[in-house]
Amino acid sequence: MAQEHRRILITGISGTLAGELARRLERDERVAHLVGLDTREPPVDLERTELVRADLRHPLIARVLEAHRIDTVVHLALVSTPSRVGGRARMKDHNVIGTMQLLAAAQRARTLRSVVLRSTTAVYGSHPTSPGLIREDAPVDDERRGGLTHDVVEMERYARELRRQRPDVGLSVLRFASVVGPSIDSVLARYLALPVAPTALGYDPRLQLCHERDAVEVLVRSTLDPVPGTFNVGGPGVVFLSQALRRLGRPTVGVPPPLARPVAWLARRTADLDLAEDQLPFLQFGRVGDLTRLRTVLGYEPRVSTPEALDDLAASGRIAPTIDADAVARAERALRALLPDDERAGTASGGSA
Amino acid sequence: MSEADVIDLDGRRRGPGDGARCGAPTTTGRPCRNRAGPTGYCRVHEPDPGDEPPHDPGPAPDAPDPDVAPGDEPRAIARHGPRGVRGHPARGSRGRPGATPATPRSSREAVERFDRIAPPGRPAGARAGRARAPWRGQAATAPPTDAPTDAPPTPLAPTPVAPGADGRADAGDAQDASAWDANDASAWAAGDAGSWSEAASEALAFLRRRLTGDYAVDPLGFDRELTEQVMLPLARPLYRDWWRVRALGVDRVPPAGEAALVVANHAGTLPFDAIMTKVALHDEHPDQRHLRELAADLALRTPVLGHLARKFGDTLAHDDDAEWMLRRGDVVGVWPEGFKGVGKRYRDRYKLQRFGRGGFVQVALRTGAPIVPTAIVGSEEIYPMIGDVxxxxxxxxxxxxxVTWTFPWLGPLGLIPLPSRWIIEFGEPIDTSAYGPEAADDAMLVFELTDRVRDTIQQMLYRNLMGRRSVFL
Incomplete structure (x- = not known):
């Protein structure tokens, strides 16, 4: 559907990704009309985006869709942490009920042609029984534990319901890995910025990160040239959590898993870190999505790998290393100087890396 | 399996031997109860016709009898060895169990026999004995003319790799040790006196990289540096000195960049066999290949071990992961017996358990990767499990x-594995690419291939068991 004169609605326009997406779409001449929906102002200056201050659950939505003859809905209003909206109950209201209402309105909008849903790889949960690279057709985590996973599973279910009612509407579900970047504030970024990071003792999950540049690029593409289907979106490669923390120069302290909940509570109270209980298994087992479909079906090759995204996060200056990599290198050089017969040391250390 | 085979099978069922049972010892220890065909055996245990293996692609799983050459030693084996063990009952003898006095009643007895058997007339020197022993002759040193000319292509017939294996088998431990030294030279743990400062500075660089997270892992978590510099050096003394592993046929694992699925028997209460196979493939393969093993979720769930297993190249035994690695050209290791194999009693040693549901065959078919049947001898004796609480x-x-003889009675001392002598033999690869990827949905073919791999491993196990002088020496 690469037609001209697109009329696009973006929900959750106050988010960083949504704001960046709107900026990119504004510059595109194929976009005739752009509407942003949220209860708050977007953080960036938008020129020709019409802002509608409303909650997703407001009946106004149906009228907005109709009055603006929207053909594409980009649903980015995903609340991933309870503290942002003041509690888990309200988070669920926002995510599940909001999506339900939006999609109900979308079902009746005659002009609608495609829906882009922002989801996350949290739909798979974090289990030792998940494959190392989770494909999109893997079963979602249906354990009724509540939390983000539960919300996202429900949201996707409503989206698929719409797809059944309206076969003429294309549905793209984008399951993002943890999105990081210089301008993104996320739980993971805050966790990585703790002076001493509590980790699950005896566990070391693999992390998959999605750089904000890739995230925005995939959103732009899915909005303008929608490819129906479900896609994991993330950077190639993984880092272990321990490795990530070492790269960022963070000392760690192992917390036995039975004590994880009290420690998470402590982090919520003292460090402004909303480590939701339902996401604690993530720190044990992690999850990594398989990117084959992103590459072959959506035709997008991620530009920033997971280690590069992590380095970018480190370079953004928000995380001051507690253990400095240069200091480690200096210590190494100092110790090496103590060794006799030093002339071959340089080549030796280069050879085995 | 072609339709002709099925009809053939039915034909034999109604054949002249109607009513008679085959009686060949099976892997469960009981005599085979299938109806016997005209040869006196059921179709499974029937001697090879000698012209055409039952399945076209790939070599036949069945080894020819090692005792076909009319020498003294083979005959000794023929007299002592149980028939099931040698792949097939002796041609033409047509004996039922009991017809020959030396035929064991069960495979357990058979195994016990192997533990004792020393072919008469064998020189005292272990190395020379090894080289002259019939099983060794077949496995590595026999020139092609020794093999019966009418025999089907066998997993053990000398292949282009034979000269290499030959030299290694003949030279024995000394050469093996030198090979190890060559490997160690690149490791920071090298004990060479002249280069200790170099080693120390490498160690420092290694520590710096680990401390600053400056290393790469693959998407499944395989940390090559950690594996090569920590795990393998730690496992090497076990491999070399404790269990004195002999790796045979490593060259049958394809060169770097080519996928293969190594399928092996699983035993020993704790999965040391997986670690040793990993060491064997890395240290003895010309391309120093890394074995990517498929582990149970219990292993990945376990604290510490779980993430270490990932870093050492393991991942969950899941079709998606296995397929991903095979498509990339990795060597993937799978232990289809799973816990049934590793946790079986000592009395069931070297009896292969059920081979999962054939998922590994489906993955191999989908990716066209060859299956390398692998037999590990020695792992059963490291923790003889006499009970299960x-x-x-x-x-x-x-x-x-x-519960073993020493655990939990001796406390932590009971965790010391017994120093059995190991043989890890990589068999002739079974080609799966000829079937095409859609064959993965052919359940009968999958069963058949699964059985074939299982049989091959069982035969290799028995042959190598026969070959060993004792469990520990």
């Missing part, structure tokens, strides 16, 4: 709670 196992959430 079910209640404790349930409490701990483990599949079994082993």
């Amino acid at each position: 079910r209640v404790l196992a349930r409490l701990l959430g483990t599949p079994y709670f082993p």
